[in-house]
Amino acid sequence: MSMNARDMPDRRDGAFKREPALRVFAAELRECRYQFREGEDEKSPTFVLLPTGERSNRIFLVGTLTEKQRQGEQNIFYRGRVVDPTGTFFIMAGSYQPEAMQQLAKVETPAFVAVIGKPSLYQKPDGGFTVTVRVESITVVDKETREIWTLDTAARTLGRLDALPTGSSPDIVKAKEQYPTVDSAVYRKMAYDALAQIKM
């Protein structure tokens, strides 16, 4: 695994570079099967590789929080489901993120929420995979914000799809290796369907 300039945290005069929050639809995030770590350090960031060819350490999503549940006895944590036009995001916030957990605890379902969080990939006992988003923050927003997010996410997804056939970035190369059966027409249709659900 090579380090490229983008991933080197730039610490010079405190100019720390924060990982951007990618825009991804639930239907794409659900298909992730490959997760990797950049560098050997304990604190090195973990990335989930999106099928459309970009690594993601953080995502920004807006949707409807339809369910939330408190779980655990000693270690309390909350799980929730956030629905976008294409599917469902599984979010969680535990006692390691007390702020986020309290924010999530406060939200009454259903509500439009904006979530900033870190995706990670888990393999279930039956061999299947789930992608869970560990919440960094969650706030209640309005419907317009969800619609703007849908436009934004469709635009970013289409941008990734456009770069996929000819792109040569390490992420695209790795995505072609890891997801050999990806059909970009499927994701294009996903974006179209998401946009089509917005009523004028």
Added chain:
Amino acid sequence: MDYSETAERISRKFSQKGSEVDPKKIETRLRRLVEEFGVQPSEAERSVTNELAKEFNVPALGSGGGAKGTGGTEEKKIGDAVPGEWVTIEGKVVSVSTSASPSIAQSGVIADESGAIRFVAWAKSNAPPMAVDSWYRIESAVVDEYKGVSSLKIHSGTSVKDISAEERPLIPQTAPIKDLHPGIGSIRAKVVQEWDASHERMLQSGLLGDETGTIKFVIWKEPGKERLEIGAAYAIYYAQVDEFNGRLSLNLNTAIIMQEETDIPVSGGETSVRGAIVHIAPGSGIIKRCPVEGCNRALSRQNYCPVHEIQPNFHYDLRIKGWLDDGEKTHNILLQREAVESLTGISLEAAKEIAENNPLGMDEVFLRMRDAVLGRYFICKGREIDNRLLATACERVRFESGEHATLLNRAGGAA
């Protein structure tokens, strides 16, 4: 070894200065040094030249040989002077500054058509004090370099001659801001921002901009120095360009500043970022600021200013520090009071009210502001400095059906 050639050369130099020295006499001295004392020929040449210069009371001519191995110092344009060289230049003194150190008699800036350079006259040089606006011929000075900035050192072997008699016009050449490099620079620029003074000796600091970019400037308090007017355009000649941590800034204390009639468009610095606010950092919301004039630092919860200690008569201010994320890059943003008020709908007065009457105090303001802006889309406009966008105006992004239609076409068109 033949000494006659060297002797001729030295003799010629002195005759140029109006002192006739017999080459034979020079030759004898050279021979003595080399043959009796085992001195290197180039060193002997330098030594004899200096000796004779003292005898004839001629200002030193520089080494005839010495380390350079060339005859005398080269006459150069200021713009061509390279660190490490001995040079002779002619230029106009455009500014002088008082020196803090007793070992420096005078320092300032000297310029010709090709450029300008800082000069330092050592006290030991016994050089005559130079006057602003006069022309001088400076012979055998050394070009030195410190932290990438060249300067001209006037030492005991340098001769300084007033040549103001021959009138010469000098029109300074200004450069685009993006082409400035450490040293002395002249620009035409507009004052685009004024910042809170961070030091009590500071008269003014802020940002200057032209078509090509922006640069930080500072004016230190000194008699006769005036503040620049925000929004006004200036021709700034011979400012000192400093470099710190890879960023340039202009010290205007040495500069000649003239206000211009015409406006200067500033395009480079203003940026606009559209994205979602993904984080609001601690220290956002309502804050207390130090009331000491020119300080304005944010106080701790205990009203402690890092410089002026406990300040119970603080004043309140609003700000938001956070991250605005466009999906590809996260921009560090700093919103000032007006932008915070329009973004959150909470005025400074309302925030004060909340902070003083709520059990959570200032935290309550932070929480309300966070809930009002986090996860929403905004377009923030301002200047990006040190990777931070100082946003002066922010507006909510609205849903646009035109954008929607374009994206539908884009997604459906290729399906």
